Amino acid sequence: xxxxxxxxxxxxxxxxxxxxxxxxxxxxxxxxxxxxxxxxxxxxxxxxxxxxxxxxxxxxxxxxxxxxxxxxxxxxxxxxxxxxxxxxxxxxxxxxxxxxxxxxxxxxxxxxxxxxxxxxxxxxxxxxxxxxxxxxxxxxxxxxxxxxxxxxxxxxxxxxxxxxxxxxxxxxxxxxxxxxxxxxxxxxxxxxxxxxxxxxxxxxxxxxxxxxxxxxxxxxxxxxxxxxxxxxxxxxxxxxxxxxxxxxxxxxxxxxxxxxxxxxxxxxxxxxx
Numbered sequence: 001x002x003x004x005x006x007x008x009x010x011x012x013x014x015x016x017x018x019x020x021x022x023x024x025x026x027x028x029x030x031x032x033x034x035x036x037x038x039x040x041x042x043x044x045x046x047x048x049x050x051x052x053x054x055x056x057x058x059x060x061x062x063x064x065x066x067x068x069x070x071x072x073x074x075x076x077x078x079x080x081x082x083x084x085x086x087x088x089x090x091x092x093x094x095x096x097x098x099x100x101x102x103x104x105x106x107x108x109x110x111x112x113x114x115x116x117x118x119x120x121x122x123x124x125x126x127x128x129x130x131x132x133x134x135x136x137x138x139x140x141x142x143x144x145x146x147x148x149x150x151x152x153x154x155x156x157x158x159x160x161x162x163x164x165x166x167x168x169x170x171x172x173x174x175x176x177x178x179x180x181x182x183x184x185x186x187x188x189x190x191x192x193x194x195x196x197x198x199x200x201x202x203x204x205x206x207x208x209x210x211x212x213x214x215x216x217x218x219x220x221x222x223x224x225x226x227x228x229x230x231x232x233x234x235x236x237x238x239x240x241x242x243x244x245x246x247x248x249x250x251x252x253x254x255x256x257x258x259x260x261x262x263x264x265x266x267x268x269x270x271x272x273x
Contacts, residue, residue, distance in 0.1 A: 021085060022171060022203045023048040023071055028080035029228075030066055040066055042228035044080070053197060053204045055214035057260065058224030059268045064207045066229075068173050071205060072096050086170055092120060095169035099176040101156040103148045103163075110135065110144040112159055116167045134162040137196070154185035161193070174206045178213070190216055191245045198242045211260045215253060216245065221260060226267045233263050 025046040032038040041063040048054050056064045069075045070082050072094050086093035095116070103112045110131055117127035135141050138158040148156055157177055164172060178186040194217055197204060208214050214221045215237055223233040235256065239247050247253050 019049040019051065021047050021083075022050040022052070023085070023205065024081075024083040025067065025071070026081050026083070028067070028070065028077045028082060030063065030070070030075070031078045039228040041077075042230045044224075044230055046222060046231060048203060048205060050203055051201045053206065053217060053219045055206045055208055055218035055221045056224060057208060057211060057214050057221060057264065058229060059226050059264065060209070061227050062224045062267070063227065063229030064224055065175050068096070068175050068205060068207050071171075072173050084171065092116070092167040092169045094171045094173055095164035095167055096173040096175065097157075097160050097164045097177045099179050101148075101153075101160045103156055103159050105148045107147075108144065109140060109146050109148070109151070109159055112148070113163045113166050116163050120167060130166050131162075134166040137165075138162045138192075152185070154181050154189060157181065157189060158192075161196075165196075169202070171203045171205070174204065176207050176209065179209065186210075186213075193217065194243060194245060211257045211264075212248065212253075214260070215239075215256055216243075216248065223260065223263050224267075232267070235260065 023046070025044055028041055028044045029039070030041040032040055044063070044067060046054075046067070056067065058064050066075060070077055071084065073084075074096075084093060104115070107115065110128070113131040113134055114127045117130055118124075122130070132141070132144065135144055138161060140155065140158055140162065143151065143155065148159070151159070157180075160177070178189050181189065190213055197217070206214070206217060211221075218237050219241075221235045221237060222231055223235070224230065225232045237256070238252065
C-alpha cells in the first residue's frame with residue numbers, strides 16, 4: 001500500500017458559500033397508505049451545492065431512498081417541496097443508478113448504454129460514439145456486443161453507471177449502487193467511482209448503508225434518523241480533493257467512521273425494536 005500524502009488530509013472545508021444550490025429539499029414529509037397513516041419522512045430539509053458529493057446514511061426504512069426518488073421526480077412529497085435547479089446546459093438534468101442494475105437482458109451492453117441517449121433524441125451514430133466512450137471508461141470496451149447474462153454483478157453495475165453517465169446529467173443520483181456486490185468488487189467500484197467523479201465534479205447524491213463508503217466518496221455525510229426519517233446530523237468529510245483510496249488506512253478515517261456509528265447505533269436500535 002502506498003503511504004498517505006500530507007495533502008490527503010485537510011481541515012474540513014465546506015464548499016464556498018457562494019456556490020449555488022443545485023438541490024433544495026424544504027420541509028418534506030412523506031406519508032404512505034390510503035389514509036396517510038404511515039409516516040416515512042418527517043420534515044426533511046437539505047441543500048446540496050453544485051458540484052457537491054453528498055452521502056445519505058441511516059437505518060433501513062428511514063426514507064433515504066424515498067428522498068432520492070423524490071429528487072428524481074419519481075415520488076412526490078406529501079408536504080413541502082423539492083427544487084432542482086437545472087442550468088439547462090444538459091439535455092438530462094438528473095440520472096439515477098439503482099442497486100439492482102436495471103439493465104435490459106435482451107439488449108447488448110452497447111445498446112443498454114445507448115438506450116438513454118436514444119431517449120433524448122440523439123442521432124444513432126453520435127449515441128454509438130458516446131456509448132463506446134463510456135464503455136471504455138468503465139473498462140467494458142471488450143464487452144460491447146455481449147449480453148447481460150454473460151456478465152458478473154460488478155460488470156453489470158459498471159454498465160448501469162456508464163448508461164447514467166453517458167447522458168451527461170447535471171445531477172447523478174445513486175441508490176446503494178454497490179450493495180449487492182461482494183466486498184472485493186464493491187471496493188474496486190468505490191475506487192473507480194471516486195476517480196471518475198474527481199474528473200468532472202458533477203453533483204451527486206449517494207445513498208448507502210456503508211459508513212466507510214460514505215467517508216471515502218463524500219464531501220458531506222448526512223445522517224438520518226429511524227422512521228419517520230429526519231436529518232439528525234451532518235459531517236463535513238475532512239479529506240482533501242483529489243482524494244486517494246489510501247485514506248481508508250488513516251486513523252482519522254477510522255475515528256470518523258466510529259463517530260458516525262455512534263450517531264447511528266441508537267437509530268438502528270429503534271428500527272430493530
